[in-house]
Amino acid sequence: GQQLNQSPQSMFIQEGEDVSMNCTSSSIFNTWLWYKQEPGEGPVLLIALYKAGELTSNGRLTAQFGITRKDSFLNISASIPSDVGIYFCAGPNAGGTSYGKLTFGQGTILTVHP
Amino acid sequence: EAQVTQNPRYLITVTGKKLTVTCSQNMNHEYMSWYRQDPGLGLRQIYYSMNVEVTDKGDVPEGYKVSRKEKRNFPLILESPSPNQTSLYFCASVTSGEQFFGPGTRLTVL
Numbered sequence: 161g162q163q164l165n166q167s168p169q170s171m172f173i174q175e176g177e178d179v180s181m182n183c184t185s186s187s188i189f190n191t192w193l194w195y196k197q198e199p200g201e202g203p204v205l206l207i208a209l210y211k212a213g214e215l216t217s218n219g220r221l222t223a224q225f226g227i228t229r230k231d232s233f234l235n236i237s238a239s240i241p242s243d244v245g246i247y248f249c250a251g252p253n254a255g256g257t258s259y260g261k262l263t264f265g266q267g268t269i270l271t272v273h274p
Numbered sequence: 275e276a277q278v279t280q281n282p283r284y285l286i287t288v289t290g291k292k293l294t295v296t297c298s299q300n301m302n303h304e305y306m307s308w309y310r311q312d313p314g315l316g317l318r319q320i321y322y323s324m325n326v327e328v329t330d331k332g333d334v335p336e337g338y339k340v341s342r343k344e345k346r347n348f349p350l351i352l353e354s355p356s357p358n359q360t361s362l363y364f365c366a367s368v369t370s371g372e373q374f375f376g377p378g379t380r381l382t383v384l
């Protein structure tokens with residue numbers, strides 16, 4: 161099946177720093193989704209991207225759909241302690257648009273020190 | 275309140291003892307999914323359902339069964355659990371733009 165490679169696997173940063181993480185695939189995706197999972201909870205959708213080159217913001221979060229359609233980036237500006245969690249990229253399998261069948265990246269574990 | 279509920283939240287069982295994890299959603303969504311989450315592997319899809327009586331395998335279906343007899347419920351069945359099925363399981367209810375995840379079920383198979 162399709163694979164999404166997410167990096168870095170973990171990050172330890174100081175409050176106030178900016179964060180960047182990315183996700184790459186060997187095949188084309190038509191949609192990129194970024195999720196955050198807080199401890200003891202299920203993942204929650206942060207940003208959805210639907211078009212190559214698209215740049216979308218949600219508060220301090222900005223995500224981009226790569227031009228090649230094989231990668232996506234998530235940036236968090238001025239991090240705060242509540243940004244702690246696991247961040248996942250995801251996309252519909254086989255380059256489709258069905259949200260019923262998703263592939264997830266391995267996740268980036270973010271720790272923010274006050 | 276729109277929500278996805280799973281039961282039980284925690285379960286410790288022994289090898290071979292059949293178990294069912296229930297999932298229910300109140301959003302009238304057609305799509306529902308089951309995932310397992312393991313350290314370093316992210317979430318991997320087990321099964322998904324496009325509507326009542328319509329299900330399909332995800333990436334890791336071996337050792338699992340599902341059923342979708344009514345729209346709101348999508349139980350996950352382990353007929354003969356084994357230790358390698360120890361994991362954190364999430365049910366999700368899906369609409370066109372988003373997957374709504376349940377709170378998770380932590381299963382330990384001894």
